[in-house]
Amino acid sequence: xxxxxxxxxxxxxxxxxxxxxxxxxxxxxxxxxxxxxxxxxxxxxxxxxxxxxxxxxxxxxxxxxxxxxxxxxxxxxxxxxxxxxxxxxxxxxxxxxxxxxxxxxxxxxxxxxxxxxxxxxxxxxxxxxxxxxxxxxxxxxxxxxxxxxxxxxxxxxxxxxxxxxxxxxxxxxxxxxxxxxxxxxxxxxxxxxxxxxxxxxxxxxxxxxxxxxxxxxxxxxxxxxxxxxxxxxxxxxxxxx
Amino acid sequence: xxxxxxxxxxxxxxxxxxxxxxxxxxxxxxxxxxxxxxxxxxxxxxxxxxxxxxxxxxxxxxxxxxxxxxxxxxxxxxxxxxxxxxxxxxxxxxxxxxxxxxxxxxxxxxxxxxxxxxxxxxxxxxxxxxxxxxxxxxxxxxxxxxxxxxxxxxxxxxxxxxxxxxxxxxxxxxxxxxxxxxxxxxxxxxxxxxxxxxxxxxxxxxxxxxxxxxxxxxxxxxxxxxxxxxxxxxxxxxxxxxxxxxxxxxxxxxxxxxxxxxxxxxxxxxxxxxxxxxxxxxxxxxxxxxxxxxxxxxxxxxxxxxxxxxxxxxxxxxxxxxxxxxxxxxxxxxxxxxxxxxxxxxxxxxxxxxxxxxxxxxxxxxxxxxxxxxxxxxxxxxxxxxxxxxxxxxxxxxxxxxxxxxxxxxxxxxxx
Numbered sequence: 001x002x003x004x005x006x007x008x009x010x011x012x013x014x015x016x017x018x019x020x021x022x023x024x025x026x027x028x029x030x031x032x033x034x035x036x037x038x039x040x041x042x043x044x045x046x047x048x049x050x051x052x053x054x055x056x057x058x059x060x061x062x063x064x065x066x067x068x069x070x071x072x073x074x075x076x077x078x079x080x081x082x083x084x085x086x087x088x089x090x091x092x093x094x095x096x097x098x099x100x101x102x103x104x105x106x107x108x109x110x111x112x113x114x115x116x117x118x119x120x121x122x123x124x125x126x127x128x129x130x131x132x133x134x135x136x137x138x139x140x141x142x143x144x145x146x147x148x149x150x151x152x153x154x155x156x157x158x159x160x161x162x163x164x165x166x167x168x169x170x171x172x173x174x175x176x177x178x179x180x181x182x183x184x185x186x187x188x189x190x191x192x193x194x195x196x197x198x199x200x201x202x203x204x205x206x207x208x209x210x211x212x213x214x215x216x217x218x219x220x221x222x223x224x225x226x227x228x229x230x231x232x233x234x235x236x237x238x239x240x241x
Numbered sequence: 242x243x244x245x246x247x248x249x250x251x252x253x254x255x256x257x258x259x260x261x262x263x264x265x266x267x268x269x270x271x272x273x274x275x276x277x278x279x280x281x282x283x284x285x286x287x288x289x290x291x292x293x294x295x296x297x298x299x300x301x302x303x304x305x306x307x308x309x310x311x312x313x314x315x316x317x318x319x320x321x322x323x324x325x326x327x328x329x330x331x332x333x334x335x336x337x338x339x340x341x342x343x344x345x346x347x348x349x350x351x352x353x354x355x356x357x358x359x360x361x362x363x364x365x366x367x368x369x370x371x372x373x374x375x376x377x378x379x380x381x382x383x384x385x386x387x388x389x390x391x392x393x394x395x396x397x398x399x400x401x402x403x404x405x406x407x408x409x410x411x412x413x414x415x416x417x418x419x420x421x422x423x424x425x426x427x428x429x430x431x432x433x434x435x436x437x438x439x440x441x442x443x444x445x446x447x448x449x450x451x452x453x454x455x456x457x458x459x460x461x462x463x464x465x466x467x468x469x470x471x472x473x474x475x476x477x478x479x480x481x482x483x484x485x486x487x488x489x490x491x492x493x494x495x496x497x498x499x500x501x502x503x504x505x506x507x508x509x510x511x512x513x514x515x516x517x518x519x520x521x522x523x524x525x526x527x528x529x530x531x532x533x534x535x536x537x538x539x540x541x542x543x544x545x546x547x548x549x550x551x552x553x554x555x556x557x558x559x560x561x562x563x564x565x566x567x568x569x570x571x572x573x574x575x576x577x578x579x580x581x582x583x584x585x586x587x588x589x590x591x592x593x594x595x596x597x598x599x600x601x602x603x604x605x606x607x608x609x610x611x612x613x614x615x616x617x618x619x620x621x622x623x624x625x626x627x628x629x630x631x632x633x634x635x636x637x638x639x640x641x642x643x644x645x646x647x648x649x650x651x652x653x654x655x656x657x
Binding site: 024030031033035041094101155162163213 | 264587
């Protein structure tokens, strides 16, 4: 047998640097593609949230203008055009998801979150004015939480408020990150006199600290009963009977 | 801060793991592009009987009465000149009828059966080494069988003077349980790895089932050692240390018995990993050494680092998994079991991490398919592949952690 030619399975023991380099370049390419693709999709999400916020912002501005022109419009016209709590909730969920992703767009997400807080405050103030003028009785809950890891009950409180929102779609829950550096939010915290003992709920001029279950909130806020229940919760209640 | 460090480490480890996979694939492609020797593997040419060396195959057994018969029969059926083949059965102090069963085959002049007190596999191998003059010596575990043409694929490779050992292509013997089907996929991957490692001159295991050695080199090495219950790994490292080459003949098919239960599998793998870790300490001078080429520069360090990486990912998944379960429990307590079937593409996870994991899994599938092609000549993936990819991700770290703990405390491991 001829031994001049090396059997492909029996190679030399020496290292071929070109193999190391090619493998490195391919791996780097895969990583770069992954990071770029991820960044692209995250940017798309952020843009999506920004567009939704713009819509809500425009809606609020429109509502404020309508309200200022109230003399020429009926209360029912205004009430029909208020921002639906579910729209704010969807936005909150998406922002919360983006925040949890801790992507490279963290600064942009924070900016969107601050803007969202402002929109919430504007909606809250506007709804209060409309309620006073039009003799409506909207039900508000201001919820203050922290994501800084110092609020073990905040997660539970969030779920309880979600459960209430699912039962009462007309309930307006405004969630605020207590640590967010937004001047308007800090003013709201000062006016409502909310201490840094989270979670905290501000309901009808009174602040409740610590976890409040669904039953607790229903006791604190009997007006909830005046709100329409969602179709699913009504069906569930009927079944229970 | 801690979270960011964890993420940074994770991406570094991911890069290292992916790099190694790509390195193996690139090496494989380069090997396939090299010109082939017409007389060697893949040529389909049959070596002349007169040119073939004499071979002794050892069958070390300990309580193998049920399987030793089929092992000997498969060796007797080898397509190899009768006057150049010895089958040496060593009963290593069995307590069952292994000896009687083996002696039933002594009518064949190629078969010799010896009995000795139990001393472990390496002592049985050395016992046989002392009783043969064959040029090549190999081993076939008593739970394995060999394809008739296997030795004809292997023996001609020893024409290269630097080759001290040739490993076969190991397949699963009649997979029955789900776990064995998963191992089928794993063994296909091993065929790929063994082939590519051999091509890189970096094989560091000469597996028990039908690895064939140049007898003179085994004697030069002083025979087989206990090697922390992994004499096949120790011998391979020893051969590499001496400067010889370990080749691979994937078409030389051997079918081996594999654990049927998770418990047995974990025990086997703890032994293998423990053996690697302890031998890694004994042969630590080879790690990172340029003198051993790819073996010292990337293969051995990577084999060690990959253990740490697997454990890191397992603990990380466990840590965050426990948090997720806790969170889901709290959610369930308050919201009940509410399922919202609506699909929102906004929430599809598109993080770089997942993208890289998808690529890594796809690469593993490619390597398994290549291994299957090398070992059986067939295309596609073994049926157990999806389960292998999912369940091994959780099983492997279990035996790795157990082996690391045992290696740190030098507890030793048992065969059974």
